[in-house]
Amino acid sequence: MNKQSLSSDRANTSCAVSSPVVVALDYPDQQQALAMAGLLNPAQCRVKVGKELFTAAGPAIIESLHHLGFDVFLDLKFHDIPNTCAKAVGAAAELGVWMVNVHASGGRRMMEAARNEIEKKSHRPLLIGVTVLTSMERADLADIGLDIDPQVQVERLAILTEQSGLDGVVCSAQEVALIRAACGPKFLTVTPGIRPEGTEQGDQRRVLTPLQAQNAGVNYMVIGRPITQASDPALACEQILASLS
Numbered sequence: 001m002n003k004q005s006l007s008s009d010r011a012n013t014s015c016a017v018s019s020p021v022v023v024a025l026d027y028p029d030q031q032q033a034l035a036m037a038g039l040l041n042p043a044q045c046r047v048k049v050g051k052e053l054f055t056a057a058g059p060a061i062i063e064s065l066h067h068l069g070f071d072v073f074l075d076l077k078f079h080d081i082p083n084t085c086a087k088a089v090g091a092a093a094e095l096g097v098w099m100v101n102v103h104a105s106g107g108r109r110m111m112e113a114a115r116n117e118i119e120k121k122s123h124r125p126l127l128i129g130v131t132v133l134t135s136m137e138r139a140d141l142a143d144i145g146l147d148i149d150p151q152v153q154v155e156r157l158a159i160l161t162e163q164s165g166l167d168g169v170v171c172s173a174q175e176v177a178l179i180r181a182a183c184g185p186k187f188l189t190v191t192p193g194i195r196p197e198g199t200e201q202g203d204q205r206r207v208l209t210p211l212q213a214q215n216a217g218v219n220y221m222v223i224g225r226p227i228t229q230a231s232d233p234a235l236a237c238e239q240i241l242a243s244l245s
């Protein structure tokens with residue numbers, strides 16, 4: 001199947017999951033990722049493919065997850081000169097992914113180029129800008145020369161992302177109210193750093209529980225280890241969904 005027909009097929013078959021949960025498949029190979037996907041229900045969640053899995057398994061993993069019925073967020077956080085970033089985002093669109101992202105700190109011209117590139121494609125994924133990684137706190141920003149609270153930089157980059165014509169941002173759930181006020185109700189918020197009560201925070205710093213995130217108004221919650229490292233991942237996912245209803 002060529003790329004064009006793949007993206008056309010995907011545009012026609014993309015499922016409309018109402019669940020906000022996106023499970024991060026952070027695995028070193030296709031076998032482990034597909035084993036986890038096989039435990040999950042595509043009617044209850046979407047899945048995310050990040051740098052580790054995509055580098056190890058390549059575009060074939062996207063096609064395999066589509067065949068299982070999942071919408072896929074390709075989380076490669078492109079950050080490059082405008083032409084290079086735009087072409088990468090265009091290639092992601094041709095894989096038929098549901099969502100793709102770039103670093104908002106790549107700037108206005110980079111984000112506009114990415115947006116213009118996917119507008120040309122027959123399948124148009126959601127295009128999202130990463131603001132400040134949820135693993136970062138104020139001290140981490142100071143290390144890179146930004147002596148400000150994360151929320152100040154998140155708001156600044158969210159406004160720039162919205163002005164650049166993207167669909168939304170990756171941020172922590174803690175900043176969603178701020179972004180709603182600055183960018184309006186239609187601008188999407190995609191929030192990693194979700195930690196159900198009693199689960200380990202790990203390297204995340206700006207966290208909320210699923211219920212707190214829902215109450216804050218997030219559109220999509222990216223959840224990895226609290227589901228994938230649970231003794232029963234399917235049950236963990238169901239318990240998170242139950243906590244939201």
Ligand SMILES: O=c1ccn([C@@H]2O[C@H](COP(=O)(O)O)[C@@H](O)[C@H]2O)c(=O)[nH]1
Nearest residue numbers: 024050132133134192193222223224225
């Ligand atoms: O700011 C960001 C952007 C992306 N991520 C990604 O989300 C998941 C989170 O996984 P957990 O195991 O639930 O911590 C992971 O794939 C990150 O690469 C993020 O955490 N923060």
